[in-house]
Amino acid sequence: MSWSSRITRGIAREALPVAGLLLIAVVDYITGPMVAVAPFYLAVLVPIALRRRATPAAVYGAVAAVMFLAVDLITVPALATTFYPYWRGFATLINFSIVMFTIPRLIAERHRLLRSEETLVRQRTELEDLNAKLVGALEELGAARQRTVEAMLNRQTTALDELKTVVATALAEGPRKMCVFDDAVSSPSRKPTGGTDAPETV
Numbered sequence: 001m002s003w004s005s006r007i008t009r010g011i012a013r014e015a016l017p018v019a020g021l022l023l024i025a026v027v028d029y030i031t032g033p034m035v036a037v038a039p040f041y042l043a044v045l046v047p048i049a050l051r052r053r054a055t056p057a058a059v060y061g062a063v064a065a066v067m068f069l070a071v072d073l074i075t076v077p078a079l080a081t082t083f084y085p086y087w088r089g090f091a092t093l094i095n096f097s098i099v100m101f102t103i104p105r106l107i108a109e110r111h112r113l114l115r116s117e118e119t120l121v122r123q124r125t126e127l128e129d130l131n132a133k134l135v136g137a138l139e140e141l142g143a144a145r146q147r148t149v150e151a152m153l154n155r156q157t158t159a160l161d162e163l164k165t166v167v168a169t170a171l172a173e174g175p176r177k178m179c180v181f182d183d184a185v186s187s188p189s190r191k192p193t194g195g196t197d198a199p200e201t202v
Helices: 002-030 038-052 054-075 084-186
Strands: none
Touching: 002 038, 002 084, 038 054, 038 084, 054 084
């Protein structure tokens, strides 16, 4: 975008507010000093303040106050050498400046609060996601620990069953072996019985 087009767009954007202020100044000049026209300046200034930042809006407030003072000096030139029109112009400048400075600041603060709220909502969502991931990790850890404990218990149970089987087998075979051993030890060695031996004759 060229500089000429930017300047043209800027002039077109500022032309309507300036024309509005000039229209209010003309009405103020026509009606004279006996009719209060200062509130009508606000009808133009408030929409300006709603759409611009504080510094440009304050400039418009100062321009409106200068117009108000100029109309006073033109309609009542006899008061140009007195203190009153300038005091009225200064008071009007303060009023317009407060309005034109406060409204943009309030709007900026509202936008900041909205951004803060969006940030808090986003952080809350992130925290909820992290919490869900943490809960899932803890559940997986608990399940893995449970599986490990069950595997250890199964191995110990299997080993205990094998030990019981070995002990039972040993206890079942032990008495038979002892009986066989006792019979072999306690029974005397027997000679073959073929009849009564005859005495030897000499």
